[in-house]
Amino acid sequence: QTVVTQEPSLTVSPGGTVTLTCASSTGAVTTGYYPNWFQQKPGQPPRALIYSTNNRHSWTPARFSGSLLGGKAALTLSGVRPEDEAEYYCLLYYGGGWIFGGGTQLTVL
Amino acid sequence: QVQLQESGPGLVEPSQTLSLTCTVSGGSISSGGYYWRWVRQPAGRGLEWIGHISSSGATNYNPSLKGRVTMSLDTSNNQFSLILSSVTAADTAVYYCVREFGVWGQGTPVTVSS
Numbered sequence: 328q329t330v331v332t333q334e335p336s337l338t339v340s341p342g343g344t345v346t347l348t349c350a351s352s353t354g355a356v357t358t359g360y361y362p363n364w365f366q367q368k369p370g371q372p373p374r375a376l377i378y379s380t381n382n383r384h385s386w387t388p389a390r391f392s393g394s395l396l397g398g399k400a401a402l403t404l405s406g407v408r409p410e411d412e413a414e415y416y417c418l419l420y421y422g423g424g425w426i427f428g429g430g431t432q433l434t435v436l
Numbered sequence: 437q438v439q440l441q442e443s444g445p446g447l448v449e450p451s452q453t454l455s456l457t458c459t460v461s462g463g464s465i466s467s468g469g470y471y472w473r474w475v476r477q478p479a480g481r482g483l484e485w486i487g488h489i490s491s492s493g494a495t496n497y498n499p500s501l502k503g504r505v506t507m508s509l510d511t512s513n514n515q516f517s518l519i520l521s522s523v524t525a526a527d528t529a530v531y532y533c534v535r536e537f538g539v540w541g542q543g544t545p546v547t548v549s550s
C-alpha cells in the first residue's frame with residue numbers, strides 16, 4: 328500500500344521561513360506526481376495553495392512556494408504570519424488515483 | 437466565481453446507501469473539461485480522495501472503496517452526485533465536493549449509525 332508521509336508537526340517563529348515536505352513510499356517524488364498543497368484551519372474546508380509542484384492559485388500569497396527537494400515535494404513559507412498556523416496537506420498523483428499525506432500541523436510561535 | 441454546495445442526509449444506517457449531491461453555481465459542470473471530485477475527512481483525521489467524474493462523464497474511484505462508489509452528473513440541474521453503498525461506521529466523515537482540487541464546498545457531515 329502506497330503511503331505519503333509528511334512531518335507530523337513543525338514550529339516556526341513569526342517572520343521566519345519553514346519548509347514542509349511530502350515523501351512517497353514508492354520512491355522519489357517527481358513532477359509526474361503533480362504535487363498539490365492545501366491549508367486547512369479548524370472548522371473550515373481545505374484551501375488549495377499549490378498545484379503541479381510549484382504553481383500558485385490566483386488567491387495564494389506569494390510567500391507560499393512549492394518545489395521538489397531531495398526527492399520530496401516541498402512547500403516553503405517565507406515571512407510567516409500568525410494566520411499561517413494551520414494543518415497543511417500534500418497530495419500526490421499515482422496513475423489515475425490520488426493520495427493525500429497525513430498532514431503537518433504548523434505552529435507559529 | 438464558481439461555488440459548490442453539498443447536500444444529503446446527515447445520518448445513514450449501517451449497511452445502507454449514502455447519497456450526496458453537489459450543486460454547482462457560477463459555472464456549468466458540462467463545460468471546461470474539469471474533474472468533479474469527492475473527498476472525505478473523518479473527524480480529527482486526514483483527507484481521503486474518494487473519486488472523480490469528468491465533465492464528459494468518465495469516472496475514476498479510489499480502489500480502497502472496493503467497488504462501493506458510483507458518481508454521476510446531472511447536467512440539467514448542474515449537479516453531480518456520490519453514491520456509497522454498504523456503509524459502515526468507518527464511512528463516518530465530512531464529505532467535500534471539489535472542482536479539480538482548487539474549489540471546495542463547505543462540506544457536509546455524515547454519520548453512519550443505527
